[in-house]
Amino acid sequence: MNIAKNMEAIFVAAIVIASxxxxxxxxxxxxxxxxxxxxxxxxxxxxxxxxxxxAEEKAAL
Structure with missing residues (x-):
């Protein structure tokens, strides 16, 4: 299935679901x-x- 051909349908379906x-x-x-x-x-x-x-103790860590 070519998504580029169905992009308009996908967009419309998304708008319908959001509405x-x-x-x-x-x-x-x-x-x-x-x-x-x-x-x-x-x-x-x-x-x-x-x-x-x-300072020596800190350096040892």
Missing amino acids: ATSFATAAVRAPEVITVKAEATEMPTVTITAKRLT
């Missing part, structure tokens, strides 16, 4: 968005207690 789906989804209601707010009073913090690597 049908746009009309089918036009009547669908938009979903409701529910927002939930966290009631955290303190922000968790992370404390790192480690020594920094020296």
